Amino acid sequence: MTDVRDESTAVERRTDGTVATGGPIADPGLPAHTWRPTDVDPAAEKRAERQVAGFFIASMLCIVAFVVSYFAFDIGGNHDTAAGLGASTLSLGLTLGLALVLIGVGVIQWARKLMSDHEIVEMRHPARSSEEDRAETLAALATGTEESGIARRPLIRNTMLGAMGLVGITPILALRDLGPLPGDSLLSTPWKAGMRVFVDVLGTPIKPSDLEFGTLVNGQPAALYDTNEEGEPLYEGVDLQVAKSKGSVILVRMEPDSIIPGEGRENWAVDGILCYSKICSHVGCPISLYERTTHHVLCPCHQSTFDLSDSAKVIFGPAARPLPQLPLTLDDEGYLVAQSDFNEPIGPSFWERDAT
Amino acid sequence: MRFLNRSAGRLSRHRRSKVAGFLLMLLALVATGTAYSAFAPAQAERATTDAEQVAKGRELFLVGCSFCHGANGEGQQDQAGQNYGPPLVGVGAAAVDFQVGTGRMPLAGPAKQAPRKEVAYNPEEVQALAAYVASLGPGPAVPAQSDYSTDGMSSAEREEAIVRGGQIFLTNCTACHNFQGSGGAMPNGGYAPTIRGVDSRYIYEAMLTGPQTMPTFSNGTMTPEAKREVISYLEALDSNPEYGGFGMGGLGPVSEGLFAWLLGIGSLVGFAVWIAAQTTRTKRTPAAQTAGHTPVEEQA
Numbered sequence: 001m002t003d004v005r006d007e008s009t010a011v012e013r014r015t016d017g018t019v020a021t022g023g024p025i026a027d028p029g030l031p032a033h034t035w036r037p038t039d040v041d042p043a044a045e046k047r048a049e050r051q052v053a054g055f056f057i058a059s060m061l062c063i064v065a066f067v068v069s070y071f072a073f074d075i076g077g078n079h080d081t082a083a084g085l086g087a088s089t090l091s092l093g094l095t096l097g098l099a100l101v102l103i104g105v106g107v108i109q110w111a112r113k114l115m116s117d118h119e120i121v122e123m124r125h126p127a128r129s130s131e132e133d134r135a136e137t138l139a140a141l142a143t144g145t146e147e148s149g150i151a152r153r154p155l156i157r158n159t160m161l162g163a164m165g166l167v168g169i170t171p172i173l174a175l176r177d178l179g180p181l182p183g184d185s186l187l188s189t190p191w192k193a194g195m196r197v198f199v200d201v202l203g204t205p206i207k208p209s210d211l212e213f214g215t216l217v218n219g220q221p222a223a224l225y226d227t228n229e230e231g232e233p234l235y236e237g238v239d240l241q242v243a244k245s246k247g248s249v250i251l252v253r254m255e256p257d258s259i260i261p262g263e264g265r266e267n268w269a270v271d272g273i274l275c276y277s278k279i280c281s282h283v284g285c286p287i288s289l290y291e292r293t294t295h296h297v298l299c300p301c302h303q304s305t306f307d308l309s310d311s312a313k314v315i316f317g318p319a320a321r322p323l324p325q326l327p328l329t330l331d332d333e334g335y336l337v338a339q340s341d342f343n344e345p346i347g348p349s350f351w352e353r354d355a356t
Numbered sequence: 357m358r359f360l361n362r363s364a365g366r367l368s369r370h371r372r373s374k375v376a377g378f379l380l381m382l383l384a385l386v387a388t389g390t391a392y393s394a395f396a397p398a399q400a401e402r403a404t405t406d407a408e409q410v411a412k413g414r415e416l417f418l419v420g421c422s423f424c425h426g427a428n429g430e431g432q433q434d435q436a437g438q439n440y441g442p443p444l445v446g447v448g449a450a451a452v453d454f455q456v457g458t459g460r461m462p463l464a465g466p467a468k469q470a471p472r473k474e475v476a477y478n479p480e481e482v483q484a485l486a487a488y489v490a491s492l493g494p495g496p497a498v499p500a501q502s503d504y505s506t507d508g509m510s511s512a513e514r515e516e517a518i519v520r521g522g523q524i525f526l527t528n529c530t531a532c533h534n535f536q537g538s539g540g541a542m543p544n545g546g547y548a549p550t551i552r553g554v555d556s557r558y559i560y561e562a563m564l565t566g567p568q569t570m571p572t573f574s575n576g577t578m579t580p581e582a583k584r585e586v587i588s589y590l591e592a593l594d595s596n597p598e599y600g601g602f603g604m605g606g607l608g609p610v611s612e613g614l615f616a617w618l619l620g621i622g623s624l625v626g627f628a629v630w631i632a633a634q635t636t637r638t639k640r641t642p643a644a645q646t647a648g649h650t651p652v653e654e655q656a
Contacts, residue, residue, distance in 0.1 A: 034637040034638070035637065035641055035642060036635075037636055039642050041640075085598070085602070093601070108631055112631070112634075200528075201523045201524050201527050202524070202582055204577075206577055209576065210574060210577050211574060211576060212566075212574045213572075214566045214572045215572040215573070216573070252571065286531075288528070289531045289543075290571050291542065291571075292571045293568070294543075296543060300531065303543075305543060
């Protein structure tokens with residue numbers, strides 16, 4: 001088999017200027033070659049050379065200006081020098097951007113004006129290797145298998161595979177150090193029977209009379225604002241963040257007529273006030289895009305939509321389960337409290353979720 | 357002028373100056389203006405009494421609002437049981453001040469959402485409408501300026517208010533209105549409007565009354581003080597410089613992606629096309645060509 005690449009350069013120029021190839025198509029119809037000014041005029045060539053060098057030198061100057069402006073302008077200071085942009089931001093961006101653009105322009109100018117631009121025809125050639133190459137490779141493989149004896153000595157082959165496989169266990173084992181296993185902490189939240197619902201950020205308890213129809217309250221368990229006997233907060237630092245991520249709730253009040261009570265949930269609402277986990281059951285985004293007219297709450301991450309008037313059932317989107325509901329009641333002083341923890345583990349699915 | 361002259365009679369036409377008609381007209385206009393300015397304040401003073409304001413509001417209501425909201429603000433439903441115009445009993449003066457004062461009401465046509473547009477009523481008329489709707493049932497009143505204005509704060513107070521207001525805003529408002537208050541999309545073609553550059557009074561009233569699909573943040577759970585802190589945070593956002601360059605409305609990846617793909621990549625593609633289209637060619641041939649050598653052959 002002949003090397004097809006040889007055909008690619010088998011180009012002859014005919015007397016009429018058109019190009020003929022020695023390939024399967026005698027005359028592919030390439031137009032006659034024409035010349036650029038820089039090919040025929042030495043002065044133009046020199047000028048183009050200076051232009052290209054000029055672009056590169058301008059790029060260098062931009063980098064110098066970049067270094068100067070880095071030290072000259074205060075970052076964050078003079079924040080509205082031009083068009084609301086800071087002097088530092090503007091000059092650093094402009095000089096670095098110009099430096100890169102000028103390098104690119106110089107390279108293109110070089111290629112278009114000075115590098116040779118004759119036409120080359122390259123024929124397609126098959127991707128398959130030649131028969132000789134294929135036979136040779138197979139023979140080499142067979143020789144290797146025969147001489148190493150890997151097929152004849154299964155003991156060596158199997159122990160080697162075993163050893164290599166076991167090495168793979170080490171990084172998997174080390175993954176355990178990423179943190180303690182969650183244990184059963186995913187199954188419960190800070191909510192307990194009789195714990196008050198507090199307004200998030202403000203940290204105040206809620207009476208039903210505070211809530212008009214159509215109200216939305218972003219709530220937290222009272223324990224997050226509580227202190228122990230020594231006056232220190234019960235939850236601090238990472239623990240506080242974890243407790244918040246599990247205990248966040250949305251509290252809404254709607255006309256009691258519009259609520260479709262779920263089975264066994266008839267007394268979970270107080271005067272049309274319902275409380276659900278704020279953590280989406282799909283992948284755990286906090287959600288509070290609530291529409292008072294439709295009672296729908298939308299998750300902005302993947303558009304899962306829950307109908308809060310109907311036990312937060314999923315009416316659209318990828319979420320597989322309704323939002324867990326927090327049963328509500330009133331304490332002696334008339335504040336809203338939880339009857340118990342959520343009816344099911346909050347947040348996205350996990351393996352052990354259904355084991356309990 | 358001709359008709360004025362004619363009314364003066366045929367005989368007297370030649371005795372009067374040519375400008376007499378014009379002067380007479382001017383005199384009449386001045387007299388009317390003076391008479392109006394003398395009587396008008398008296399009318400305005402009388403209109404401030406509650407009963408008359410409610411009556412005036414009712415008149416305006418019957419003309420402009422009752423078509424959808426019913427003659428007594430009881431609301432109307434279409435055949436499918438959907439609200440054609442919701443009942444206004446108990447929505448309070450604050451809701452009217454917000455809806456009419458921002459031009460959302462009267463609605464130009466049936467739509468998913470009432471957009472903000474040019475205000476149709478003057479402040480006195482809005483007041484009268486609010487007084488009438490407030491008389492239908494108890495509801496939140498129009499807030500006093502001391503409730504929403506941050507003018508009286510000392511700089512230390514203001515700083516504290518901005519920090520707390522930011523926390524409240526990010527917990528309660530960001531979900532729909534974006535972290536910079538630029539607004540965002542809602543289900544079924546709705547949207548949360550931008551709340552930047554909106555009068556503090558209307559921001560306060562929106563939280564208080566929950567217009568359209570927005571939930572209410574009633575004073576019981578979000579105190580007037582907390583509302584004022586949110587307003588001071590929004591005011592601080594306006595004076596916050598864009599250190600990183602153009603903020604592009606703070607709409608996040610959508611506007612930034614559009615900018616990068618359309619303007620950034622688009623201009624690069626345009627530049628590449630322009631480069632490929634620019635070819636300067638000459639009819640002359642180099643000296644080497646006349647000797648019978650082509651670059652192609654040299655390459656081969």
